Amino acid sequence: GNFGLEMTGALVAAGFASGAAVENTLKGTHPGDTTCHDMMRFPVLALEKGLPFFKAAALNDMSANIEGPSRLLSWLRAHAPALYDIAAREPDARLFEDADDIAFSVIMPTHNRAWCISRSIDAILAQTHASFELVIVDDGSKDSTDKLIAANYPAQLSSGKIRYTKLDENVGVCAARNIATALARNPWIAYADSDNAARPYFLSAIANAIVSNRGADAFYAQAIHVNSGAVIGKPFDKDGLVKGNFIDLGVFVHHRSLISRFGGFDRDMRRLVDWDLCIRYTRHKDAVFLPLIVLNYTDQEHEDRITTKESFLKANTTTHRKHHLKATVSTVILSYNHQNFIVEAIESALSQDGDFIHEILLADDGSTDGTARIMERYAQKYPRRIRNISRARNAGISKNYRHAFAEAAGEYVAVLEGDDYWTDPFKNFQQMEFLRSHEDAVMVFSKVEALDEARNARISLSRYDGLPRLLTGQDFAADESLNLIANFSSTMFRRDIMAALPEVVFSPRFNEISLSFYLDRLGKIGFIDKVMGTYRLNPESAWTGASQTFKLRQSIAIREGALSVARPAYHPEISRSLKQKREQLAELAGAETGKSAA
Numbered sequence: 001g002n003f004g005l006e007m008t009g010a011l012v013a014a015g016f017a018s019g020a021a022v023e024n025t026l027k028g029t030h031p032g033d034t035t036c037h038d039m040m041r042f043p044v045l046a047l048e049k050g051l052p053f054f055k056a057a058a059l060n061d062m063s064a065n066i067e068g069p070s071r072l073l074s075w076l077r078a079h080a081p082a083l084y085d086i087a088a089r090e091p092d093a094r095l096f097e098d099a100d101d102i103a104f105s106v107i108m109p110t111h112n113r114a115w116c117i118s119r120s121i122d123a124i125l126a127q128t129h130a131s132f133e134l135v136i137v138d139d140g141s142k143d144s145t146d147k148l149i150a151a152n153y154p155a156q157l158s159s160g161k162i163r164y165t166k167l168d169e170n171v172g173v174c175a176a177r178n179i180a181t182a183l184a185r186n187p188w189i190a191y192a193d194s195d196n197a198a199r200p201y202f203l204s205a206i207a208n209a210i211v212s213n214r215g216a217d218a219f220y221a222q223a224i225h226v227n228s229g230a231v232i233g234k235p236f237d238k239d240g241l242v243k244g245n246f247i248d249l250g251v252f253v254h255h256r257s258l259i260s261r262f263g264g265f266d267r268d269m270r271r272l273v274d275w276d277l278c279i280r281y282t283r284h285k286d287a288v289f290l291p292l293i294v295l296n297y298t299d300q301e302h303e304d305r306i307t308t309k310e311s312f313l314k315a316n317t318t319t320h321r322k323h324h325l326k327a328t329v330s331t332v333i334l335s336y337n338h339q340n341f342i343v344e345a346i347e348s349a350l351s352q353d354g355d356f357i358h359e360i361l362l363a364d365d366g367s368t369d370g371t372a373r374i375m376e377r378y379a380q381k382y383p384r385r386i387r388n389i390s391r392a393r394n395a396g397i398s399k400n401y402r403h404a405f406a407e408a409a410g411e412y413v414a415v416l417e418g419d420d421y422w423t424d425p426f427k428n429f430q431q432m433e434f435l436r437s438h439e440d441a442v443m444v445f446s447k448v449e450a451l452d453e454a455r456n457a458r459i460s461l462s463r464y465d466g467l468p469r470l471l472t473g474q475d476f477a478a479d480e481s482l483n484l485i486a487n488f489s490s491t492m493f494r495r496d497i498m499a500a501l502p503e504v505v506f507s508p509r510f511n512e513i514s515l516s517f518y519l520d521r522l523g524k525i526g527f528i529d530k531v532m533g534t535y536r537l538n539p540e541s542a543w544t545g546a547s548q549t550f551k552l553r554q555s556i557a558i559r560e561g562a563l564s565v566a567r568p569a570y571h572p573e574i575s576r577s578l579k580q581k582r583e584q585l586a587e588l589a590g591a592e593t594g595k596s597a598a
Helices: 002-013 043-048 069-079 081-087 094-101 117-125 143-151 154-159 171-184 202-212 236-245 257-262 271-284 314-323 342-350 371-381 399-409 429-436 473-478 495-499 512-519 546-566 568-597
Strands: 105-108 130-136 162-167 190-191 220-224 250-254 289-298 326-336 356-362 386-388 410-418 440-452 457-459 491-494 522-539
Touching: 043 069, 069 081, 069 094, 069 202, 069 491, 081 202, 094 202, 094 326, 105 117, 105 171, 105 202, 117 130, 130 143, 130 171, 143 154, 143 162, 143 220, 154 162, 162 171, 162 220, 190 202, 202 220, 202 289, 220 271, 236 271, 250 257, 250 271, 257 271, 271 314, 314 326, 314 356, 314 386, 326 342, 326 399, 326 429, 342 356, 342 371, 342 410, 356 371, 371 386, 410 429, 410 495, 429 491, 429 522, 473 512, 473 568, 491 495, 546 568
Parallel strands: 105 130, 105 190, 130 162, 220 289, 326 356, 326 410, 356 386, 440 522
Antiparallel strands: 190 250, 220 250, 410 491, 440 457, 440 491
16 A cells, blocks of 8 residues: 555665565455455554564554454564564553453354364364463264364363363354353353354454444454455444344354353254344344454355355244244144145235235145145245245144144144135234234134035125124034134234143134133133134034044034133033034934834
8 A cells, every 4th residue: 555655665765675575365255255355454464474564543442453453563562672662652552452361262062063163163273362262062073073072172172272161962153152151251252153253353353343342242344255245244223233233243242241241042942043143132232343354154055054054034922022023923824634724724825915924834734635746746835935835744724733843933824725815915914903903812713715626606704794803602602513713824923832732722622612712711811803714614624524423423522621711600511512422423323213113
């Protein structure tokens, strides 16, 4: 730059001879990294290469000294004490000497990364800031990671510079990081992934920023994709952060006190855990941004990468739900041998419209026809909208429902059975808005129209006539069928309630009657007086196609289950219905005995 040319001219004029030129760039950096094309911003590196001068601003201005003023002062103290005495008189220069005392614990979880971990470890050990420890938690690796670390870093292990802990089993990256932070000895926590490489001035830059921003408890800088040259990181914007993450965990540093205040990594999450953590740790106070690239991010696709193994859709839905960023709905489509109908069901779910995050879960229960193949094709085509949680073996309708509710990440869960479909594209949005505006409602359902496949006729259900917007168990008990919902494909629930349902609700099979009387104990049941879907009376379905004897036996078992969960006030009506079903079964059995005798 002009400074270098002017200083060179002044030195030559004073009688000094110029030597070899020093290339004005930092070796091994991406061409798109503009921060590494000004050697004067790396004064210690320049001095070590033979340059005889540096800018005075490098002693008290971090924008003029990427390595940090403390690093320069330490070098001058050791190599040019006379010059140090002069430099230390610069305004605020000695303030940065305190940065040498800032101590970091660098957290590095790893699992089967023997193929790449050395580069990341070496990058941390090459830090120009001396006060740090590297805490490695091996998350049950089955490769040679332990042997590699023992062989390559014996001195660092012996001195405590590296602290290595191997877990007996794989617990996941979040749990591994939580274990590492619990082992950390220093007040400032930094993170390193085992396939990325921090630049040598990473901790120095953060330490100087800590000194010059007293009271701040979270800092972050920038990372660069070494493949594409794309830079991650921009000035802090609280509203912008909740819309999408711009802080890479590898450049995020915080005081360890934030762990006790806001919790560690969420063990239930498998992806986007850095976004979740950054939202929580910066909500009370803005993080300090350093417009400086301190990390080389390697975007290598490998079978053990989180971005390869774990669902973005689930993580994104979970994060939005946890932090109330945007309303979230999980649609669960449950199927068994529905190959003739499943496309219509899935397409009706994909057609749902409205301002909310929508994930669609496909839960096939071991179909023997082509249903599972159709679902897999849809999941591959729409990976940002559909998750396939199907299981190859038939577990039964109750276990499939329980599995689907456990997997749902949204705040609200809508149900669509595989041989039904929705006719209103705003069905989920309207039901979601109903639950958001009625905090006392634990679920909501709307009208469905029955489609009799055998007669190709549509049937309106009279049980919906005159229903109020909010119902209690008394409304259900007063209905002859005890089932005002008619079919689960008309429903939406609060996810937390469904994920915690007791086993009794699923016995003998998950059904509308027992669930309604159970939910009545928790709150009101909402109703929207509008047809939003079609309930298909499919002769081949497990219920419609079943024998009358089977249906009566199931009805009896269901009402017995309802008695065990309903409020005592509704027992008389349920008992009368139960008695009626038993009498019908006895009459049917008598008639069948008579036919056999004849």
